[in-house]
Amino acid sequence: MLDKIQWLGRTAINVIAGLGRAAFVLGSAISHIPNVRKGLPLFIQQVYSVGVLSLIIIMVSGTFIGMVLALQGYTVLVDYGAEGSLGPMVALSLLRELGPVVTALLFAGRAGSALTAEIGLMKATEQLSSLEMMAVDPLRRVIAPRFWAGFFSMPILAAIFSMLGIIGAHLVGVEWLGVDQGTFWSVMQSDVDMLDIIKGGIKSLVFAFVVTWIAVYKGYNCIPTSEGISRATTSSVVQASLLVLGLDFILTALMFT
Amino acid sequence: MSENLVEIKNLTFNREERCIYNGISLSIPKGKVTAIMGPSGIGKTTLLRLMGGQLKPQSGEILFAGHNIPELSRNALYEVRKRMSMLFQSGALFTDMSVYENVAFPIREHSKLPENIIEKMVMMKLEVVGLRGAMHLKPSELSGGMARRAALARAIALDPELIMYDEPFAGQDPISMGVIVRLIRDLNDALGLTSVVVSHDVPEVMSIADYIYIVAEQKIIGQGTPDEIVKQDSELVQQFIKGEHDGPVPFHFPAKDYQAELLGGKS
Ligand SMILES: Nc1ncnc2c1ncn2[C@@H]1O[C@H](COP(=O)(O)OP(=O)(O)OP(=O)(O)O)[C@@H](O)[C@H]1O
Ligand SMILES: [Mg+2]
Numbered sequence: 001m002l003d004k005i006q007w008l009g010r011t012a013i014n015v016i017a018g019l020g021r022a023a024f025v026l027g028s029a030i031s032h033i034p035n036v037r038k039g040l041p042l043f044i045q046q047v048y049s050v051g052v053l054s055l056i057i058i059m060v061s062g063t064f065i066g067m068v069l070a071l072q073g074y075t076v077l078v079d080y081g082a083e084g085s086l087g088p089m090v091a092l093s094l095l096r097e098l099g100p101v102v103t104a105l106l107f108a109g110r111a112g113s114a115l116t117a118e119i120g121l122m123k124a125t126e127q128l129s130s131l132e133m134m135a136v137d138p139l140r141r142v143i144a145p146r147f148w149a150g151f152f153s154m155p156i157l158a159a160i161f162s163m164l165g166i167i168g169a170h171l172v173g174v175e176w177l178g179v180d181q182g183t184f185w186s187v188m189q190s191d192v193d194m195l196d197i198i199k200g201g202i203k204s205l206v207f208a209f210v211v212t213w214i215a216v217y218k219g220y221n222c223i224p225t226s227e228g229i230s231r232a233t234t235s236s237v238v239q240a241s242l243l244v245l246g247l248d249f250i251l252t253a254l255m256f257t
Numbered sequence: 258m259s260e261n262l263v264e265i266k267n268l269t270f271n272r273e274e275r276c277i278y279n280g281i282s283l284s285i286p287k288g289k290v291t292a293i294m295g296p297s298g299i300g301k302t303t304l305l306r307l308m309g310g311q312l313k314p315q316s317g318e319i320l321f322a323g324h325n326i327p328e329l330s331r332n333a334l335y336e337v338r339k340r341m342s343m344l345f346q347s348g349a350l351f352t353d354m355s356v357y358e359n360v361a362f363p364i365r366e367h368s369k370l371p372e373n374i375i376e377k378m379v380m381m382k383l384e385v386v387g388l389r390g391a392m393h394l395k396p397s398e399l400s401g402g403m404a405r406r407a408a409l410a411r412a413i414a415l416d417p418e419l420i421m422y423d424e425p426f427a428g429q430d431p432i433s434m435g436v437i438v439r440l441i442r443d444l445n446d447a448l449g450l451t452s453v454v455v456s457h458d459v460p461e462v463m464s465i466a467d468y469i470y471i472v473a474e475q476k477i478i479g480q481g482t483p484d485e486i487v488k489q490d491s492e493l494v495q496q497f498i499k500g501e502h503d504g505p506v507p508f509h510f511p512a513k514d515y516q517a518e519l520l521g522g523k524s
Contacts, residue, residue: 038366126349133309133345134363135338 022217029143029216042145050111050146051153055160057110058103062161065098066090066168073169074177083179087188090169091162095192095200096256099162101248104207107154108240112215115146116236119219120229128220143216150212155204162200199255206247211240262287262419262451263308268317270300270307277303279475280317285419290445290452292466294459294497295473298510301455302346304472305421308453309343310334321419339367342417346424348408350396356383356407357392363414382410387436401428409437413444419451420444426458438465459498463487471497 034043069090077083119142122128128138166188173179215236222232263285270278277300285291295301306312308319310326319326324337350359360379364370370378383389386406396404405428412420422441426434442465445452456462462469463483471479471486471494479486479494486494512518 122352125352126345126347127351129306129311130343130345130349132311133338133341133343134366135335136363136366137335 018221021221022213025139025143025217025220026147026213028137029139029147032140034144039145042141043148046145046149047153050115050149051157054107054110054153054157057106058157058161059164061102061106062094062099062164063168065102065161066094066165067172069093069098069165070169070172070177074173074179083173083177084183084187085191086169086173086179087184088191090173091166091188091192092196094162094165095196096203097248097252099158099165100200100203100207101244103154103158103161103204104211104244105241107150107157107208108211108215108237108244111150111153112211112240113233113237115150115212115215116219116222116233117229119143119146119216120222120224120232123220123222124224124226124229139220143220147212147216150215151205151208154208154211155201158200158204158207202255203248203251206251207244210243210247214240214243260287261285262322263453264318264320265308266318266320268307268314268319270303270312270314270317272303276475278314281472281476283470283477283480285451285453286468287451288445288449289467290441290454290465292454292456292462292469294455294457294462294469294471296497297457299472300475301472302423305343305423305453305455308421309338309341339415340417341419341421342412342415343421344405344409344412344423344425346427348396348401348404350399350404350408350411352396355393355395356388356399356410359396359407360392360411360414363411367415378414379410382414383407385413385440386410387433402430402433405429406433406437409440416448417450419453421453421455423455424457425454426456426461434461441465459500463498473497 070086073086073089074083077085077089119128122138122142128142131138131141170184174181174184218232218236218239222228261284265284266282267280268278268282269276269280283293293301293304303312307314308321308326310329313327317327321337321341324333326334326337329337350356351362354362357379360382361375364375364378379392380389383392386409388403388407388410391399391403391407396407399407405425409422409425425437425441429437438461441452441454444450454462454466463486466483468482469480469486470477473493479489479491479497481489486498489495
């Protein structure tokens with residue numbers, strides 16, 4: 001009994017200490033005015049490796065998910081003679097939910113894991129230590145550009161995901177299953193609010209913040225051995241994915257009810 | 258008589274339960290090559306990290322040019338670090354940059370020099386360590402010894418006041434070993450640097466050091482100029498510099514009785 005209470009207490013302390021460390025890492029990384037001359041090239045380089053290199057997987061997934069949505073939606077709607085509503089159904093599912101959430105999950109797997117492993121390996125090979133000894137703060141030099149790049153890229157990736165999803169749905173719904181082209185677009189236009197797009201955007205911003213934060217913190221805080229890096233990478237993806245799903249529920253409850 | 262650039266007073270440092278240093282004091286005179294020798298795992302790298310402010314001691318002072326390193330604020334520490342430089346045991350080159358970019362890195366970070374001057378500075382440093390021909394290679398394409406020399410070029414890129422060399426001789430062939438021994442001496446004398454060399458290569462250290470500290474058992478067991486060290490009649494010191502395996506300095510990490518452990522199982 002006493003053991004369990006002790007364990008509970010220690011776990012609670014560890015969790016809180018971890019949160020504190022994570023907040024400190026992020027805080028010191030981004031709480032300064034970036035130096036444009038030095039910072040911008042680093043940021044752009046990271047946007048390339050974190051964002052641009054994730055484009056393929058996001059585009060392919062978006063298209064396929066849109067196509068599947070159209071197929072599934074059509075078979076249900078056609079029974080009620082409501083296949084004209086296929087457009088808004090697909091667009092709303094993508095903009096409100098699937099765009100932000102699936103992009104965040106794919107991003108955590110594709111880019112988040114790479115960030116964690118890269119930073120962890122820099123730590124294990126003493127590159128972070130040697131930066132410190134050269135009077136260059138690794139939090140600013142290594143962590144900050146990676147964080148900003150992830151935070152900036154992911155919402156754009158989510159928008160591209162939704163856009164291609166709608167094109168995929170058009171391909172299946174209109175070109176293949178014969179839904180009327182004019183109805184598809186006009187009903188979509190009248191049923192989808194600007195507010196839906198904004199709320200979806202807010203979701204992506206929150207997810208981008210969380211996924212990138214976890215990725216850089218896990219790498220910076222890892223135990224600098226091969227086993228430590230592999231564990232940090234796994235837990236970066238697992239924790240980011242679970243947090244995205246949990247936060248999605250909360251945000252949906254707050255914004256869409 | 259010249260003053261001391263670094264002074265360590267009554268330093269105590271524990272790692273978890275294990276005591277690494279127990280109240281040691283030593284001083285690094287300005288403009289000299291000071292060597293710190295000691296058996297593997299005794300805490301030589303740890304001492305350099307303490308001097309660089311990467312680890313905080315439990316008690317004691319580490320004075321660098323009058324600044325007490327453990328008590329400096331983060332910003333003050335970064336200012337002080339611009340005046341020192343460390344050659345890591347593993348080299349610690351940035352793997353995403355070429356050798357050239359690695360050496361140029363500290364110059365670009367801390368100065369606003371135009372590119373053509375940076376280029377000349379990098380060339381000079383690389384020429385000194387004999388790697389000008391390898392400047393376009395990535396660290397993954399270098400051998401261990403070459404990586405160490407490239408890291409040396411990077412460490413001296415900004416002509417710091419204090420250079421700390423962690424095992425500079427390990428993994429070098431006899432020729433580059435000789436070159437590095439001479440280089441440490443020449444850099445020290447020509448640029449008026451202060452050098453700390455951590456090593457267990459006794460003959461090399463004897464040949465360049467002005468003053469030697471030998472650490473073992475959490476404290477300093479012997480010190481003096483190379484000539485004095487050789488003449489010291491402490492058993493510990495003699496065992497270390499002659500490399501005898503049998504003597505008062507233990508070769509083993511602290512452990513339980515060997516026989517008891519073999520008979521009694523692991524726990
Ligand atoms: N991160 C760490 N956590 C806990 N203990 C450590 C850590 N790093 C080193 N140690 C312990 O501190 C002691 C001193 O380590 P250090 O690396 O300073 O030795 P060293 O004298 O440089 O050895 P070598 O000559 O082999 O490089 C070692 O016995 C090691 O067990
Ligand atoms: Mg060492």
